[in-house]
Amino acid sequence: MEDGKSTGPKAKWWSRPAPGRTTRTAPDEPSPAEDTAPTTGTAGTADATAVMGTRDATAADAADATGVTEAGVHPAGAPTPEPVSPPAPEPMAPVPATRPMAPLHQPDEYSTPPYGGPGPWAPAPPVQRPVPTPAHGTSVPAQYAGTNGAGLPTAPNYPAAPTHPAAPPVPAAPTHPAAPGFTPPPTPPLPEQAQPTQWLQYDPWGAPRQPLTNPGPPLGADGGRKKNRRGSLLVGAVLLALVAGGIGGGIGAYIERNGGLTQVELPQTGRSSGGRAPDSVAGIAASALPSVVTLHVSGTTESGTGTGFVLDNSGHILTNNHVVAPAGSGGEITVTFSGGETARAEVVGKDSGYDLAVVKVSGVSGLKPLPLGNSDNVQVGDPVVAIGAPFDLSNTVTSGIISAKDRPITAGGEKGDGSDVSYVDALQTDAPINPGNSGGPLVDTDAHVIGINSAIRAADSDSSAEGGQSGSIGLGFAIPINQGKRVAEELINTGKATHPVIGVTLDMKYTGDGAKVGTKGSAGKPAVTPDGPGAKAGIKPGDVITEVDGRRVHSGEELIVKIRAHRPGDRLDLGLTRGGKDLSISLTLGSATGT
Numbered sequence: 001m002e003d004g005k006s007t008g009p010k011a012k013w014w015s016r017p018a019p020g021r022t023t024r025t026a027p028d029e030p031s032p033a034e035d036t037a038p039t040t041g042t043a044g045t046a047d048a049t050a051v052m053g054t055r056d057a058t059a060a061d062a063a064d065a066t067g068v069t070e071a072g073v074h075p076a077g078a079p080t081p082e083p084v085s086p087p088a089p090e091p092m093a094p095v096p097a098t099r100p101m102a103p104l105h106q107p108d109e110y111s112t113p114p115y116g117g118p119g120p121w122a123p124a125p126p127v128q129r130p131v132p133t134p135a136h137g138t139s140v141p142a143q144y145a146g147t148n149g150a151g152l153p154t155a156p157n158y159p160a161a162p163t164h165p166a167a168p169p170v171p172a173a174p175t176h177p178a179a180p181g182f183t184p185p186p187t188p189p190l191p192e193q194a195q196p197t198q199w200l201q202y203d204p205w206g207a208p209r210q211p212l213t214n215p216g217p218p219l220g221a222d223g224g225r226k227k228n229r230r231g232s233l234l235v236g237a238v239l240l241a242l243v244a245g246g247i248g249g250g251i252g253a254y255i256e257r258n259g260g261l262t263q264v265e266l267p268q269t270g271r272s273s274g275g276r277a278p279d280s281v282a283g284i285a286a287s288a289l290p291s292v293v294t295l296h297v298s299g300t301t302e303s304g305t306g307t308g309f310v311l312d313n314s315g316h317i318l319t320n321n322h323v324v325a326p327a328g329s330g331g332e333i334t335v336t337f338s339g340g341e342t343a344r345a346e347v348v349g350k351d352s353g354y355d356l357a358v359v360k361v362s363g364v365s366g367l368k369p370l371p372l373g374n375s376d377n378v379q380v381g382d383p384v385v386a387i388g389a390p391f392d393l394s395n396t397v398t399s400g401i402i403s404a405k406d407r408p409i410t411a412g413g414e415k416g417d418g419s420d421v422s423y424v425d426a427l428q429t430d431a432p433i434n435p436g437n438s439g440g441p442l443v444d445t446d447a448h449v450i451g452i453n454s455a456i457r458a459a460d461s462d463s464s465a466e467g468g469q470s471g472s473i474g475l476g477f478a479i480p481i482n483q484g485k486r487v488a489e490e491l492i493n494t495g496k497a498t499h500p501v502i503g504v505t506l507d508m509k510y511t512g513d514g515a516k517v518g519t520k521g522s523a524g525k526p527a528v529t530p531d532g533p534g535a536k537a538g539i540k541p542g543d544v545i546t547e548v549d550g551r552r553v554h555s556g557e558e559l560i561v562k563i564r565a566h567r568p569g570d571r572l573d574l575g576l577t578r579g580g581k582d583l584s585i586s587l588t589l590g591s592a593t594g595t
Contacts, residue, residue, distance in 0.1 A: 279445040284385045285397045287447040289338045291370035292440060293317060294389040295345070295359070297324055299331035307388035307440030308335070308359065309370045309449065311488060315361040318488050319439030320454055321350045321422070322412065324357045335361050338395055349491030351594045353499055353564070355411060355422035355454055356484055358491045370441060373448030375480035378402055378427060386431040386453055386476070388440030400431030400474075406551075408561035409477050411455045423557060425565035426477035427451045433476035442478045451478030486567060500568045500589035503532020504539055506556040514544040514577070515559035537587035540578065547575030563589065 276282040291310045295317075297303060306323030310316075317335065324347055327333055333345040343361040350357035382402045390396055407428045412420040429442060433456050442451035457475035490497045505527045510516040517534075518527040519541045527541045528534050539545075546553055548562040549572060566572065568591035576583050 278447075281385055281397065281399045284443060284445065284447045285387065288370060288385070288387055288441065288443050289395055289397070290368045292338055292387045292395070294336045294392070294394040295319060295323055295439070296334045296336065297327045297331060299326040299328045301328075302326040305389060305392045305436050306438045307436065307453070309441045310367050311358075311492075312369050313367050315364055315367060316348065316488075316492055317345065317359050317361065318452065318484065319357055319359065320452065321352050321355045321357045322420075323439045324350060324359060333359055335359070336394065337364075349495040349497070351487060351491065351497040352412065352420050353422055353594045354479070354483065354487045354497060355424065356452070356479065356487045356491070356497070358488055370443075371446075371448045372481055372485055373444055373446070373450045375427065375450050375482045378405065378444070378450050378480075380405060383445055384429055384431055384450070385443050385447075386429065386433055386437060386440060387443070388433070388437030388453060390432075390434035390436040392436055396437075398432040400429050402427055403430045404428035406565075407477060408558040409455060410557050410561075422454075423560045423564050424454065424477065424479050425483070425561045426454070427480055429476050429478060430474040431476060432472040432474070434472050437476075449481050451481055452484050453478045480565075483565060497594045498568055498591045499594045500563055500566050500570065501532075501592045502534045502537075502539070502563060502572075502587060503529035503590055504534040506559065508556050510544075510556065512544065513554055514546040515553055515556040517541050517543045517545070533587045533590045537574070537585045539574075539576070539585065539587075542578075543583075544577045545574055546577055546582075547573075549573050550575075 276286065278284075278287070293308050293310065295306045295308055297306070304323065304326045306319055308317040308319035308323070311318050324333060327347070333347070334342055335345045336342045341364070343364050345359040345361045348358040348360050380402050383399065384402055385397060385399045387395070387397050405427060407426045409424050409426050411422045411424070414420060427442070427450070429451075431442070433453050435456075437453045438455075440453045441449045442453055444450050453476060455477040456472055457477075458471065459473045487497045505518045505521040505525075507516045507518040517539060521527045521529075528539055545559055548559065551562070553559050553562060563572070566589055568589050570589050571586060572589060573584065573586050576585065
């Protein structure tokens with residue numbers, strides 16, 4: 001069969017409008033100035049007939065159907081034939097009732113491939129040819145053995161297709177948009193017995209061995225899905241219960257902790273770990289407080305309260321002499337530790353000249369001795385912390401600085417005979433010290449003891465009923481720990497302390513500058529002790545001592561303080577005035593037993 005292509009010269013694809021027909025726009029391709037005339041369409045007659053089946057179609061039929069006259073190109077110089085009127089179309093042959101034979105699309109006036117010659121239209125898609133239904137009594141081939149979504153072969157589960165007389169095959173025609181004004185005749189539905197069965201709808205040109213049913217597990221094999229569904233529901237229920245329980249527990253805890261949902265709760269910072277820097281006041285207090293004790297002393301005629309601190313694991317505690325003095329020889333001393341434990345204490349030794357005393361507790365374990373520092377290293381301005389029980393308020397902590405060093409002070413003298421007077425070359429501090437702080441430790445930033453709080457300077461000594469003390473005004477005095485250490489060791493070892501002496505008697509009524517040696521001693525004794533340290537150095541009655549180791553001395557009390565700041569056996573350089581002349585002498589300190 002011919003392919004419908006023209007055997008003459010290749011045509012130029014353009015056209016011109018014909019009277020009374022729809023105009024089709026020609027391509028933009030330029031055309032030579034040639035005379036054109038419509039072709040007779042004889043070359044396309046065979047192809048049109050094959051496509052249309054029973055219809056006797058010609059090229060004129062195609063031109064009439066589309067409304068466009070096909071134009072041919074003639075060689076140059078050839079006469080142009082006159083236009084020929086197309087013959088009238090013949091009536092369409094009736095289509096059998098069982099299979100109406102309607103054209104799928106109008107004839108292509110351009111002979112578009114693959115049904116005509118090359119043209120501007122794209123090739124039409126392939127058309128599936130319907131498979132004829134087997135005639136009555138003809139066996140139907142087995143269904144395509146496809147597989148389901150699980151890859152298992154499936155057996156036919158549909159009824160066999162009804163049989164009907166075979167219909168002649170109808171060739172497919174290319175589908176194109178219908179020409180304007182053309183309405184295809186309606187296609188009557190197929191009879192009930194002529195409806196194609198399921199296996200007849202299979203596309204043999206599709207992907208090979210595709211299942212005819214939807215993918216999925218075989219029929220009746222959805223038990224796993226039901227199990228998975230039940231498992232998912234169970235997991236979801238468990239998760240929901242856990243979330244609900246957590247939310248309920250949180251709400252319950254909030255209500256219990258805050259007393260309900262309607263009560264007012266003020267914002268507050270959370271509790272801290274409590275840690276502080278070791279050199280801060282809080283850090284120093286935390287380290288030193290376990291070693292500090294409060295002493296309650298009672299005697300036959302008086303009682304008092306003071307402070308002390310632990311020296312060693314044997315139970316020795318250092319305090320002031322005037323703290324334990326009310327106990328006398330038959331009084332009672334009770335020690336209360338920082339944790340609240342109490343114990344009875346006994347006096348080991350005391351010395352009124354240094355105002356120091358040592359007591360001891362027995363049967364107490366877990367004691368924490370307080371480390372001792374070096375008072376010679378203290379500088380004015382160093383920060384310090386004072387710990388004690390002012391007015392019986394135990395574990396009281398105050399802080400300040402060292403405001404002065406080598407401050408000569410005297411304390412006591414209530415007896416009137418001078419036997420209870422103490423002479424201290426003291427450290428001065430502005431840390432608040434009050435009655436009851438006596439005997440407590442003055443510690444540095446390492447929580448080491450550098451002094452023993454012993455005295456204060458009151459603003460108005462006559463306005464208070466308690467010992468003439470009206471409270472701290474920032475003038476407190478502490479015995480240097482170097483002196484306290486030496487005295488404590490002697491009290492623990494011998495029960496008594498030794499005092500350094502120069503072997504002279506001073507005139508305490510002298511008002512001039514310096515310390516004047518008296519003309520006679522007490523009880524008719526000489527003012528300069530024979531063979532004493534002063535006599536051996538050349539000191540004579542009436543001399544005025546003005547310096548000790550290069551430091552100026554302004555009174556007799558100050559000279560005693562400077563000498564008491566040393567140990568027996570230390571060598572001193574003294575400056576003195578005799579008859580208007582300045583002299584310098586050197587001597588070695590002697591020793592005397594104190595009380």
